[in-house]
Amino acid sequence: MIIEHALLQVRPGEEAAFELAMANAKPLIAASPGFQGIEVRPAAEKPGLYLLLVRWDSIADHRDGFRNSDRYQQWRALLHSFYDPMPSVDYFEDPL
Secondary structure (H helix, E strand, C coil): CEEEEEEEEECCCCHHHHHHHHHHHHHHHHCCCCEEEEEEEECCCCCCEEEEEEEECCHHHHHHHHHHCHHHHHHHHHHHHHECCCCCCEEECCCC
């Protein structure tokens, strides 16, 4: 299993709209082959900062599967306008 990790910085004042958009976007990613689960957590002490964790069978399931799908284009349209700056994505392997 692989964990996709990203820190999402949402523009000030757009947190509620982002959270609604994320609720609408989650079924898009959940329908992807290799998807195992998703968590989006707001930061306890930094307004507008969210931790995205997505569990995948493999990096390819995210990068080559979801990112090349029509569902990703919908995900992007729903969510990417909220970010400043655009987040970077990292992948993590099984725990030690």
